[in-house]
Amino acid sequence: MGAGSEGSASGAGAKVRLGVFKLASCDGCQLQLLSCEDELLALTEHVEIVSFAEATSRPDDGGPLDLTLVEGSVSTEAQREHLQEVRARSRFLVTIGACATAGGIQALRNGRDVGELLRVVYAQPAYVDTLAESTPVADHVPVDFSLRGCPIDKGQLLELIGALLAGRKPAIRDESVCMECKRSGQVCVMVAKGEACLGPVTHAGCGALCPTFGRGCYGCFGPKEGAQVAALGARFEAEGMDAETRRRRFKLFTGWAPAFREESER
């Protein structure tokens, strides 16, 4: 809430200049934008794609951007510089996905010896240039709004763009996955099956995807506001989970987000 609720990104009549950029990530989130075929077609009436490696071969004109979507976390010095350039030309910068918002799965290396990891993973580590930690975009530049998820939800992406076009606050509520789970009439897997579920502490947006398939939520949208992680962790243990498993549960896609990190280190 708060950030991003102010005003419209569109000047009256003029097309919104959109840029989509990628740092360290898998492209999955950008592909969500491409998968909105029908809507994308309608969108091109309102949106001019200035930079989007996946969608257009037209060269970036380097001019100012109304809406900028950034995918991926910052893992290298070059990415950090690139990000700063992008921020400088952006009016409204949105991070898309768990990587950009919370450091992503790459952040699992955080807190470990990077040199050691590199030797294990790459044959010739000398060619790999990497910062000590994979960090979220907001650690480096101001962010106006964050779309959560791994990958992000197509509906939320369209909602964000639609809201910016209309000058309205995006209907992306910072509430628990449980709220969506209950609205859609799912039977709670935690209560009815004893599955560990991160839904109660996780930011909504996926439509309670995992519980809909009978599994507990993995927390890929990251912590919701005021996430009561310790209380949930305590419940997991009371239900028979050992401490190590509990720590691992909080250490996935968004494990670097402070609330989850705390619980995975407790």
Added chain:
Amino acid sequence: MSDPVLRRLPKAALGALIARLGQTHTVRGPRVRDGAIVFGEVEAAEDLPRGWTDAQGPGRYRLEREGEAVFEGYVVGPDSPKRAHFPAREVLYTAERRADGKVGFAPVEATPGRTAWLGVRACDLAAERVRGAVFEAGGEPRPAARGREDLRVAVSCTKPGELCFCASTGTGPRAGEGADLVLTEREDDFLIEAPSEAGKAVLADLPVEPAEEGAEAWLDAAMEAAEGAMGRAVEMDGLPEKLLGRLDHPRWDEVAERCLACGNCTSVCPTCFCSTTESPVAISATGIGTVEGGAVEVGAGEAAQVRLWDSCFTEEHAYMHGGTLRPTVKARYRQWLTHKVGSWVAQFGTSGCVGCGRCIAWCPVGIDLTEEIAALREGEGELALPVLREAPLEDEDLVPSVAEVVGVRRESADVVTLRVKSERLAGFGPGQFTQLSLPGVGEAPISISGEEAGAIEHTIRGVGAVTKALCALEEGDELGVRGPYGRGWPMEALEGAPVVVVAGGIGLAPLRDALRKMVGSPASYPEVHLVYGARTPDDVLYAQEMLGWLGGPHFRLHVTVDRAAPSWRGHIGVVTRLLDEESVPEGARAILCGPEIMMRFTVEALGKLGVPDERIWVTMERHMECATGTCGRCQLGPYFVCRDGPVFRFDQVRALFGQEGF
């Protein structure tokens, strides 16, 4: 309702009952899905969960195979008919805002579901009444319309569950009121009775026979035994006063350590009615991903107003521009419990809890409200607040009317007065407010600041999305209006005595119409003082008009600003510094509007000058969606600010004023 006579329905005839119901209705009854018993379509007796039992505990629900009973083996699951009558997500109306600035609104009718609810329990019937009272008081017709043609084939519970306590809430276990047919399961048959005419018509077509002698007595005894077999018990007496009087009880901190603020309890509760709205615009004709819920299709560029379940456990529930009033889990849990089993009584005449136990089972961490209530009963303090409810509203379907902007006046850098033509708003009183809306942007509550030349004025400060869009409107544009709403200033109670009007910033807007009336009738209002604080001299609202008011010999103006250039020769500082024997004459009455903190200091200063709480009126601000008392968002203890306020006599709200989370 005539005397229901007991009959016997052989178990083998259950299929005949379902078939008979199916002739006129869609039958929905208990079905096993994903490890729980929820409502689903029932076409034959075999669809029912015969031989299943539900082992329930705090945060735990497991289905097990046991016995041969059709209904008796289990009680309520996470689902309830609430979902059908008050959908988790529904489109209230569609709307359009064209490039020429014109707008349109098209209501979406709620159609009767014609559902026969098979196997609902006494608590479900009670919950429907409790929900019904909420929407009826607000004049919201949709939930009742959806259920109007439903049949309720209820089951009296002979084997209450571990988490049931309907005997304590007086809502069960015997089903009767609200039912069309009532079944009680026995080993070989059902006892069946038909409390309604519709039920009797169904019964007439069933292979029933008179119940044996002594069946009445058996049923009475079975129900008495069931009352004694409830897994939980709660002493409900006096809870409204006790809970409100114990807002600092240590138990709230303790439960806040365990509670996840996830909202599962309110979502499964069959009576919780809080909702929020969204105003999406369909990007393409299908509207996929933006407008869902209900079979409502909208064209590209069209907007919809969507209502969805909310919960007092979300941050947004108590959001007002700039932040939430309930940041802590403690404040949220306290809102839930004090409302559910406390202030609900003042609002609607009954408790909001029907003793179904759902919130205990479906809380992922197993928080048990019966334990919390018991712990909170152990303590000191009681607070009773006056009930302020008025007559129910009529036909408030929440759909705005189109109004035209006939003039725009810029008052200051971020404040604009919109003059709108609207018949709907005619007859408003000073201090009442309107819901102003723009399709695809949203709605915001705005006070009516006056009327001139047939146009109704709203003075708006652009702070967020809706208010900024409203401030950008131009003459000839259209917008949506609903209202007028709320209780305004007590113009009669102010007559004959000196009146002190204290306003801060935009807070002058809701007072302007009252001021105009008082300035215009010196006979009724012999002495009027306006004490006004603005941020800077440039932010002083209605400056031109105020100069005109000064012509009235009974009107005095006292203005102060937070900061100003050296050329400013007026006061600098907070408004309370202007309150003295001169501006607050003996016997004065005061009306206040401004930030809560300003009103708090003002009330204390007025008290020192001899103005008692009963002669001070304040206008309160809380998050608003419906403005009709049906979205639950503007609650202030037992009050809905939208209906019982926004103007309150200060003694009515003093106890809650400044309380965290209220």
